[in-house]
């Protein structure tokens with residue numbers, strides 16, 4: 001397993017270009033199942049999770065070819081409706097083929113994703129919504145067995161806004177017979193990106209980005225060329241890197257329109273942000289001010305930025321409180337940060353961070369995607385050398401992280417296993 005060696009204490013400078021969004025690209029790739037025509041998808045990041053989703057679609061019979069950031073994908077014929085456990089267990093987002101498979105072939109045989117490091121990650125809301133649309137769903141030996149002659153529109157209410165649940169139903173409803181109304185839908189910008197490409201393919205979707213989405217089913221969807229949005233979490237991650245090292249950098253192609261909560265907390269913590277078109281001019285403050293954060297659904301502070309911000313706050317001048325409201329076990333980075341001399345106490349899904357003078361390099365272990373990013377951020381500011389094990393977690397969601405950081409002046413290198 002690869003690891004990172006990072007020598008802390010270096011300021012960053014220069015420009016970094018943000019890649020396409022993993023969480024926009026994953027449902028958009030799955031949407032290729034909905035048509036027998038070719039999708040040409042641009043700005044697709046080179047990530048392990050993206051490769052997994054492409055391999056899954058190839059298993060289903062789709063043709064896919066990726067050439068420097070552009071993915072040519074065509075599901076002319078679906079040869080199999082099975083998403084096997086071997087693939088699904090490596091990436092929960094595989095559940096995103098459930099809705100499209102049901103819509104396209106009337107049958108889907110998708111392994112239950114199972115939990116992951118940050119929580120149980122149920123999919124009951126996905127299944128309940130598909131049943132309302134006329135699907136017959138059973139669980140058999142760890143697989144979801146879903147069948148439906150023809151999905152029909154329905155009135156769906158999500159107990160809690162679910163991002164991939166909303167995306168699954170958007171794709172199932174696009175060609176369903178009749179009108180589907182999704183209430184308490186998730187409002188993340190990645191959902192708007194998916195709705196945009198579906199509408200470009202011929203769908204009739206209104207209200208994406210709000211809590212009520214209306215989908216009038218259409219007969220057929222066609223192929224299209226589309227460029228996915230950039231990654232707001234990657235942009236936020238580099239903002240944290242600049243803040244913790246008190247650096248001055250320029251972030252190119254940040255989806256600033258989707259980053260209000262991140263920019264707001266960054267400023268509250270003493271950072272300076274200037275928007276220049278699609279670029280953000282970032283300056284870390286002289287000191288890091290303590291802030292209180294409560295993660296919530298969009299447009300609130302994203303749970304996917306919680307771990308990265310906790311690393312920054314571990315060096316704040318004062319006490320910060322971070323409440324995680326989305327997932328039940330998303331503080332695994334805290335134990336590793338405390339091994340680097342941070343002073344953080346977690347109870348009842350809340351972290352109390354007493355800022356310390358310095359973090360001290362150590363050998364630490366990545367546990368999940370955003371936790372690994374938080375350890376990189378801490379290592380950039382720590383005294384001495386930090387070794388981060390199990391970097392495969394990071395490779396799932398960050399494209400060329402070490403190259404981008406090294407180009408900004410960080411002393412970072414990957415040791416291949």
Ligand code: EPZ
Nearest residue numbers: 023093121122123124125126160161162163164165304326
């Ligand atoms: C998406 O996961 C993202 N993944 C996650 O990003 C992100 O953390 C999460 O949304 C929240 O923003 C992708 O988009 C591929 P949810 P998802 O369904 O859709 C509960 C990353 O780091 N829930 O919005 O799985 C659930 O337990 C990843 O890139 C149910 O109870 O999250 C959670 O408490 C990590 N039943 C809450 O809803 C359901 O059927 C939100 O989960 C579905 C969800």
